[in-house]
Amino acid sequence: MRVVIAEDNVLLSSGLELLLTAKGFHVAAITKDAPGFIDAVAEHRPDITIVDVRLPPTFRDEGIHAALHARRRHPGLPVLVLSQYVEQQYAAELISDKRGGVGYLLKDRVSRVSEFIDAVRRVAAGGTVMDPEVIAQLLTRHAHDPIADLTPRERQVLALMAEGKDNATIAARLVITENAVHKHIGNIFAKLGLSPADSGHRRVLAVLTYLSRQ
Amino acid sequence: MWRGLGYLLVSLLTAAVALFALPVFLVPAMARAWASWHRRRAGRLLLSPRSGPVRVGTWRVLGWLGTYIVTSLAFGLVVVVCAGNAVATAVTVPLWWALPAGTRAGGFAAGVPLSGWGTALTLGTAQFVIFAALTYWLVPLLARLHARICVALLSPSAAERLTQRVETLTETRAGAMNAHGAELRRIERDLHDGTQARLVAIAMRLGAARELSGEDPQMLARLLREAHEGTEEAMAELRAVIRTIYPPILADRGLAGALTALGTRSAIDTTLDIGDLGTIPAAVEAVAYFTIAEALTNAAKHSRATRTTVRVARDGDRLTIEVTDDGIGGADETLGTGIAGIRHRVLALDGTVRIHSPVGGPTTITVSLSCAS
Numbered sequence: 279m280r281v282v283i284a285e286d287n288v289l290l291s292s293g294l295e296l297l298l299t300a301k302g303f304h305v306a307a308i309t310k311d312a313p314g315f316i317d318a319v320a321e322h323r324p325d326i327t328i329v330d331v332r333l334p335p336t337f338r339d340e341g342i343h344a345a346l347h348a349r350r351r352h353p354g355l356p357v358l359v360l361s362q363y364v365e366q367q368y369a370a371e372l373i374s375d376k377r378g379g380v381g382y383l384l385k386d387r388v389s390r391v392s393e394f395i396d397a398v399r400r401v402a403a404g405g406t407v408m409d410p411e412v413i414a415q416l417l418t419r420h421a422h423d424p425i426a427d428l429t430p431r432e433r434q435v436l437a438l439m440a441e442g443k444d445n446a447t448i449a450a451r452l453v454i455t456e457n458a459v460h461k462h463i464g465n466i467f468a469k470l471g472l473s474p475a476d477s478g479h480r481r482v483l484a485v486l487t488y489l490s491r492q
Numbered sequence: 493m494w495r496g497l498g499y500l501l502v503s504l505l506t507a508a509v510a511l512f513a514l515p516v517f518l519v520p521a522m523a524r525a526w527a528s529w530h531r532r533r534a535g536r537l538l539l540s541p542r543s544g545p546v547r548v549g550t551w552r553v554l555g556w557l558g559t560y561i562v563t564s565l566a567f568g569l570v571v572v573v574c575a576g577n578a579v580a581t582a583v584t585v586p587l588w589w590a591l592p593a594g595t596r597a598g599g600f601a602a603g604v605p606l607s608g609w610g611t612a613l614t615l616g617t618a619q620f621v622i623f624a625a626l627t628y629w630l631v632p633l634l635a636r637l638h639a640r641i642c643v644a645l646l647s648p649s650a651a652e653r654l655t656q657r658v659e660t661l662t663e664t665r666a667g668a669m670n671a672h673g674a675e676l677r678r679i680e681r682d683l684h685d686g687t688q689a690r691l692v693a694i695a696m697r698l699g700a701a702r703e704l705s706g707e708d709p710q711m712l713a714r715l716l717r718e719a720h721e722g723t724e725e726a727m728a729e730l731r732a733v734i735r736t737i738y739p740p741i742l743a744d745r746g747l748a749g750a751l752t753a754l755g756t757r758s759a760i761d762t763t764l765d766i767g768d769l770g771t772i773p774a775a776v777e778a779v780a781y782f783t784i785a786e787a788l789t790n791a792a793k794h795s796r797a798t799r800t801t802v803r804v805a806r807d808g809d810r811l812t813i814e815v816t817d818d819g820i821g822g823a824d825e826t827l828g829t830g831i832a833g834i835r836h837r838v839l840a841l842d843g844t845v846r847i848h849s850p851v852g853g854p855t856t857i858t859v860s861l862s863c864a865s
Contacts, residue, residue, distance in 0.1 A: 331744075339744040363731050363740045367753035386727045389720065415757060 279402060280306045282324040284315035284344060285360075286334055294328060294388065301395050310334065312344035319348050319355065326402040331361040331368070342368050349375060356402045360385050366415045369408060373486050381407035381442075400442060406482040407442040416440070416486075424470050432469075435462040440485045493628055496635030497571065499537050503638060504568025506530075507561045523553045530560065531646045534639035546646050547656065556645040563641060567634045574630060578623035585616030664842040671840035682733045690726040694719045738778055747777045751802065754785055759792040760817075761799040769806045776861050779837045780804065780813055787815035787857050790830045795819025795855055809864040814856060821853030834859070 281303050285291040295305045303326075307318040311334045319327060327348065333340040345357045358381035359372060372380050381401040387409065388394050397407045417425060417437060428436065431452070438448045445463070449456040467473070472484050510517070510526070517523040527546045546553065648656065697719040704712050734740065742750040748766050755762040772780070784802055791797045797819030805812050825831045831847060834857070838845045843861040 337743075363735070365741050365744075365753055366757055367741070367749075370756070384727075386724055389723065 279303050279326060279399075280322055280324045281398075282306055282315065282318045282322055282327045283308045284310075284312070284318075284327070284329040284333060284341060286310040286330065286332075290330070290385070297388070297391060297394075298398075301391075303398075312340045312347075315344050316348055316351070319352060324355075326356045326358065326398055328358045328360060328398070331359060339368070342371060346371065346375075349377070353377060354379055354404070356404070357381070358383065358398060358401045358407070360388070364409050364411045364415070366412055369412045369486070373406065373483060376483060378404040378406055378483070382412060383407065383409045384411060397442075405442050406486070408440055408482070408486065410437065410441060413437045413440045427469050428466060432462050432466050435459060436466050436485065439463065439466075440482060442482045493631050495537060496632040497575065497627075499533065499635045500564075500568055500571045500631060500638065502533070503530075503560075503564040504572070507564030507568065510557070511561055511565075517554070517557055520550045520553070523550070523557060527553050527556055527646055530642055534642040537635060537639045538643065540643070548646060548648050548652060552645065556642070559645060560642060563638055567638050570634065571627070571631055574623050574627040578620055578627055581616055581620045581623060585612050585620070661842075664839070668840045668842070671836060679733065679737060682729075682736075686729045686733065687726050690722050690729065694722040694726070697722070738774070739781055742777055742781050747772055747780055747804070750777075750781055751784060751804065754781070754788065755802065758788045758800070760788075760797055762788065763799065763801045765801065765803045767805040769804065769811070770863075772806075772811060772863050776811060776841060776863055779841055779843070779861060780811060780859075782837055783813060783834050783857075783859050784815060786830050786834050790823070791815070791817040791819060791855070794823070795821070795853070797853075797855075806863070809862055811861045811863050813859040813861070816854055816856045819853050819855060820851075821849045821855050822851040823847060823849035823855050831857075 279302075281298055283291055283294055283305060285294065285308065291308045295308060298305055306322040306324055309315040309318050315327070315329065315333075318324075327345075329341045329345050331339055331341040333344065341359060341361075345359055349355050349357060353375075354377050356379035357372070359368070360383055361368075362385055364382065364384055369382050372382055379401055381397055383394075383397060387397070401407055414437070417433065425433070425436075434452060435448055438451060443451065445456050445459045449459045452459070517526065524546055531546055697715045701712055701715040701719070704715070706712070739750060741753050744750075745753070747769055751764055751766060755764045784804075788800060788802075791800050795817050797817035800815060800817040803812075803814040803816075823831065825835075825847065835845050838859050838861065841861055843859060846858040847855070848858075849855040
């Protein structure tokens with residue numbers, strides 16, 4: 279799997295390269311700014327891109343803009359955005375084109391190597407991966423909205439669903455049967471008035487769209 | 493004219509009183525209070541904005557006192573002569589026949605005896621018209637002149653205004669330095685007690701793991717796991733500290749963008765009305781952001797509001813922030829630290845905070861900050 283990385287900090291980019299190479303990925307290019315990233319994507323046609331939010335010259339949100347720009351030019355280009363902090367606003371912007379292949383994670387998550395590699399693979403396969411902190415921000419919002427009607431267990435299932443986990447993973451994580459997960463999801467969709475979507479990124483998008491619309 | 497007449501007559505009477513009570517004004521506080529009252533009267537007559545207490549030096553106040561007594565008596569007497577003669581003529585002339593024989597007309601026609609309706613009507617009317625006209629023309633003129641002299645003598649000179657401004661700035665700067673110092677100490681404490689302590693704990697575990705070198709695989713795994721979890725906790729803590737120093741979204745997107753993100757994250761419906769803000773100093777941006785975040789949190793926690801409106805506008809060097817909710821009001825500054833925190837941050841930048849929260853609501857918090865560098 280070919281990877282293009284946009285990260286200006288050498289410590290982090292070399293760490294990522296080390297980790298990804300060890301797991302069998304091929305790091306095609308490491309770019310240090312947005313224009314370099316756009317060029318590298320056009321040149322290498324990567325299977326997955328990993329982009330830092332803050333890039334030169336201003337170290338603001340160039341990475342988000344670069345990711346959105348690259349996805350407009352190459353629809354569906356898998357992009358995993360990494361950041362030192364997560365902001366719900368950025369998550370909403372990243373999922374706004376309703377296509378899969380989007381991830382948004384705290385840099386901290388990279389240290390959980392197998393989970394991180396799993397997230398990279400899911401994004402590359404067209405899935406959607408959201409950091410639990412984004413979901414936490416979304417879930418703590420309204421005091422009197424349908425989310426409040428969910429049972430604690432259903433909230434847990436919803437959070438994992440929004441992170442892009444499939445039913446088997448959710449079942450394993452919560453130590454319940456897949457059948458139970460299925461039932462919870464049915465209840466959640468009914469309570470939130472969502473049409474039962476199939477699994478995969480469409481389900482994540484439905485949930486994220488619902489949460490950020492509130 | 494009537495306002496001027498009232499003003500001059502009050503000045504005349506009070507000047508007469510002041511003349512007899514002069515020793516009282518040797519007490520500076522008395523002289524100052526007396527001066528403040530007169531300047532307010534003068535300001536009202538001149539329709540100038542309401543002024544605060546007089547702040548000029550004691551000698552200036554005493555100088556004003558002398559001028560005020562002289563001008564009040566002089567102007568007052570002119571008015572009394574003009575208005576008095578007009579009134580006296582109007583009263584006496586129609587009643588000439590009832591007066592003792594040989595009574596002469598007053599005023600400038602003093603020498604002419606009033607002996608018949610002819611002289612009474614012509615002389616009387618002429619005299620009344622002349623004095624009334626004089627009164628009508630002179631009174632507003634003298635009143636304004638008197639008020640101007642009063643305001644001029646009691647207003648601080650350019651140098652005095654500058655001194656006052658420097659005093660105010662010195663005070664607020666000291667406040668800002670204190671607030672800044674307290675903030676630095678808080679950050680130091682957070683990093684020292686939190687992140688630094690965690691890094692030490694991690695290093696200790698990694699050091700112990702190196703020493704083990706395969707003797708105890710179970711212990712090794714435990715130490716590595718603990719070190720790993722420690723780094724994650726340290727990162728989360730560091731992120732929280734950074735957020736309190738300068739929210740990253742503010743650095744990324746500026747105030748307008750950061751407020752949009754804040755609004756979508758707020759627990760109650762929030763309407764944003766953000767004008768053209770131009771370039772704002774980072775310190776002001778941060779205070780504006782924390783103020784609004786705190787106000788929204790307060791509204792969500794205590795006010796039972798269902799919606800809030802945030803208005804941010806820039807007018808020249810002033811940035812005005814207004815957060816209104818439709819809740820139950822009765823916000824109490826002494827409870828909790830939210831409003832106190834807002835006040836603390838805003839005052840450090842020489843800004844102002846106004847909180848209007850009647851019981852029954854709604855609550856409005858208005859903050860004004862200077863963007864001048």
